[in-house]
Amino acid sequence: EPEVTQTPSHQVTQMGQEVILRCVPISNHLYFYWYRQILGQKVEFLVSFYNNEISEKSEIFDDQFSVERPDGSNFTLKIRSTKLEDSAMYFCASSDIGVAYNEQFFGPGTRLTVL
Amino acid sequence: SQQGEEDPQALSIQEGENATMNCSYKTSINNLQWYRQNSGRGLVHLILIRSNEREKHSGRLRVTLDTSKKSSSLLITASRAADTASYFCAWAERDSSYKLIFGSGTRLLVRP
Numbered sequence: 246e247p248e249v250t251q252t253p254s255h256q257v258t259q260m261g262q263e264v265i266l267r268c269v270p271i272s273n274h275l276y277f278y279w280y281r282q283i284l285g286q287k288v289e290f291l292v293s294f295y296n297n298e299i300s301e302k303s304e305i306f307d308d309q310f311s312v313e314r315p316d317g318s319n320f321t322l323k324i325r326s327t328k329l330e331d332s333a334m335y336f337c338a339s340s341d342i343g344v345a346y347n348e349q350f351f352g353p354g355t356r357l358t359v360l
Numbered sequence: 361s362q363q364g365e366e367d368p369q370a371l372s373i374q375e376g377e378n379a380t381m382n383c384s385y386k387t388s389i390n391n392l393q394w395y396r397q398n399s400g401r402g403l404v405h406l407i408l409i410r411s412n413e414r415e416k417h418s419g420r421l422r423v424t425l426d427t428s429k430k431s432s433s434l435l436i437t438a439s440r441a442a443d444t445a446s447y448f449c450a451w452a453e454r455d456s457s458y459k460l461i462f463g464s465g466t467r468l469l470v471r472p
Contacts, residue, residue, distance in 0.1 A: 278459065287465065288403070288448065293458035301458040336403060343457035348393060349450075353402035 247271045249352035251337050257358045258327055266322045266355045268337030277320045278338040278349065279312065281305070288336070294320065295343075327359045366449060366463040374471050379436045381466040383449035384429075392425055392432050392451045393460065403448070406434075411454075439470045 250269045258264050270277050279291040293300040294312055311323045320339075324331055337352040366383045373379050383392070391410045395403040409416045409425045409432065416423045422435040436443055446467050450460040 276458070280460075280462075288450070288462040290459040290461065295458070301456060303459075334400075338403075346390070346457075348405050348408050349460055350405055351395070351403040356400075 247273075249337055249339055249350055251335075251352040251355050253355060254353065255356045255358070257360065260329055260359055261326050264324050264327055264357065266324075266335050266337075266357070268320045268322075268352055269318050270320055270337065270339030271341075271350060272318070274339035274341050274350075276300075276340045276343060276349075277312075277314070278340075279322045280336045280338065280351075281333040282336065282354075283333045291322070291335075324357075327357075329359050332357055332359045366447075366466050368466060369464070370467040370469070372469040372471065373439055375439060375441055377439055379439050379443070379468055379470070381434045381447050381449075381468070383432045383434070383463045385432075385449075385451050385461070385463070386430065387451075388454040389427070389451040390454055390457075392423075392449055394421075394423060394432075394434050395448045395450060397446045397448065397465075399445075406447075436468075439468075441470050441472045444468060444470045 252267045277294045280288050282288045290303050292302040292306045292312055309325045313321050334354045334356050336354045338349045340347055340349045389411055391408055393408045394406040397403050407418045407423050409423050420437045425432045446465045448465045449463040
């Protein structure tokens with residue numbers, strides 16, 4: 246069964262460093278998303294991406310964040326200068342059509358620890 | 361707030377019993393989806409119910425949706441120890457096609 250994959254599973258970085266989280270969405274999906282979950286809290290939407298541009302983003306997704314689909318398979322989230330409060334589990338998700346109509350499938354997550 | 365609530369926050373039952381989790385949301389929606397999350401792991405999609413549906417079944421799962429009350433429930437019948445996990449509802453708002461809003465989740469413990 247097709248699935249969303251994410252690498253790395255755990256990333257440890259120093260405050261102020263840049264990190265890139267990588268995702269490979271399900272191959273025939275067209276919509277891509279990033280969410281995050283701070284330990285013990287709700288899952289929060291960060292950004293959605295369709296047709297090579299951001300469709301929607303949340304207040305959390307400020308200028309420190311960016312997304313890119315560098316090739317036909319990868320979808321990345323970059324945090325330019327990490328802060329302690331960026332420590333969280335980051336989930337990538339994808340859907341074949343918009344989430345208004347169909348299921349969204351999540352990857353296993355990348356646990357980001359900022360020291 | 362866009363967020364809703366789930367209750368109970370935590371639920372402990374004996375294997376074989378049924379577990380019911382409730383979700384409330386605040387806006388008009390296109391659909392509502394339920395996910396399971398094992399401790400520290402990813403989100404597994406369980407079931408999607410559309411705004412024009414009232415009930416849906418999948419194996420031991422039964423989901424209901426009451427759009428007049430802006431609420432949904434997830435029933436797991438004949439629970440197993442392997443059902444121990446956190447369960448989240450998430451909804452797609454009618455005026456936004458591009459994101460899911462998640463509830464606060466219910467932590468379910470099924471005792472063998």
